[in-house]
Amino acid sequence: MGQLKRLGLPEAASDRAPFIHDLWIGTWITAAVVGVGVWGLIGWVVVRYRTNHNKMPRQNRYNLPLEIFYTLAPFIIIGVLFYYTILAQTAVQTKVDKPDVTMEIVGQKWSWTFNYKSAENPAVGQDVWSAGTINKTPDLYLPVGKSVRFNLSSFDVIHSFWVPAFYEKLDVVPGRHNSFDVTPNKEGVFAGKCAELCGTYHSAMLFNVHVVSEDEYNAYLKTLVAAGQTGEAKGAANAYPQGGSR
Numbered sequence: 238m239g240q241l242k243r244l245g246l247p248e249a250a251s252d253r254a255p256f257i258h259d260l261w262i263g264t265w266i267t268a269a270v271v272g273v274g275v276w277g278l279i280g281w282v283v284v285r286y287r288t289n290h291n292k293m294p295r296q297n298r299y300n301l302p303l304e305i306f307y308t309l310a311p312f313i314i315i316g317v318l319f320y321y322t323i324l325a326q327t328a329v330q331t332k333v334d335k336p337d338v339t340m341e342i343v344g345q346k347w348s349w350t351f352n353y354k355s356a357e358n359p360a361v362g363q364d365v366w367s368a369g370t371i372n373k374t375p376d377l378y379l380p381v382g383k384s385v386r387f388n389l390s391s392f393d394v395i396h397s398f399w400v401p402a403f404y405e406k407l408d409v410v411p412g413r414h415n416s417f418d419v420t421p422n423k424e425g426v427f428a429g430k431c432a433e434l435c436g437t438y439h440s441a442m443l444f445n446v447h448v449v450s451e452d453e454y455n456a457y458l459k460t461l462v463a464a465g466q467t468g469e470a471k472g473a474a475n476a477y478p479q480g481g482s483r
Contacts, residue, residue, distance in 0.1 A: 250402035250427055250448065252420040253329045257404035260325040267314060329405060332418045337383035343471060344389070344396030344409040344431065347438035350470045351377050355458055365461035366470040371441045377429065378447045379421050380454040388416045392471065397433035400446050406432050421448040 244265050246258060286294065341352035348369035355361040369375025379385055389398050389409040399406035402423075407415050431442035449457070461467070 246404065247401050248423075249404060250400075250421055250423040250425065251404065252422055254402075254404040256325040256328040260321055263321060264318060267318060271314065330417065332386070332416075333384050336386035336418055338380065338385045340377075340385060340387050341469065342387055342389050342398055342409070344391040344393075344398065344435075344442070346393050346436055347371050347441045348373075349375050349377075349398075349442065349444050351375060351444075352469050353458055353461070358455070358458070360455040361458045361462065363462065363467050364469055365458050366466050366468070367461060368470055369444060371438050375444045376447055377444055378449060378454050378457045380451045381421055381424050381448050383451065384418055384420045386416060386418050388414060390414055394435050395433050396431045396435050396442065398429070399432040400427055400429045402427040402446075408433060421446075424448050424450070 243258065244262060246261060249255065249258060288294075339354040341354060343350040343352070348371060350366060350368040352364065352366045353361075354364055356364050367375055367377075387398065387407070389407060390413075391409045391411045393411065395411065396409040397406055398409055403419055403421075405417065405419060407417050409415065425448055427446040427448065429444040429446050431439060433439075435442065447457075
């Protein structure tokens with residue numbers, strides 16, 4: 238029932254999600270109003286001008302009021318939707334001055350590498366990383382209620398970093414460093430995936446996002462330290478160690 242009220246959107250898990258939610262619902266309301274209006278006009282014409290004879294109805298070369306209406310109405314609708322889209326886009330893309338957590342995300346054929354820039358975290362004291370492969374879905378851990386900056390990069394083809402529950406995705410483009418901020422506000426495990434058809438094993442580019450308490454988050458980073466996964470990983474060199482395949 239909840240998903241029906243959200244018109245297909247998953248349950249939100251970030252502070253930026255309400256902006257996209259409101260834009261989504263507003264767009265559907267606009268589409269419904271336009272649809273009902275068109276269907277109503279069709280029904281009115283069918284009933285008003287129905288006849289039992291086959292005579293040709295009176296022909297008009299033009300109807301000025303009607304032509305003005307159907308010329309202006311689409312521009313008004315597009316203008317209003319554009320305005321609210323810009324407002325939502327601005328709110329979603331706004332960045333905080335100093336995020337609590339910084340993540341360097343690397344997209345590679347065909348999985349993800351997550352670099353946790355945790356050198357300034359007193360509980361960890363150094364940067365750590367984790368990586369996935371085609372056969373191993375990686376896990377991304379984030380602390381609930383903390384602002385996170387995702388810095389995205391790729392060294393091979395275009396990918397797209399998408400967590401549906403965050404209501405946000407961003408392309409991962411070779412040679413460019415895209416970024417966005419988000420604050421996860423609900424604990425749980427959420428699906429993540431690549432939203433760009435990036436090649437043969439695109440379907441393997443999945444990951445799991447674990448939004449946990451700060452203590453659980455720090456504990457997970459310590460397991461990466463214990464495993465020797467310190468410093469920064471660039472992608473394939475760590476995701477596919479000796480003997481691995483792409």
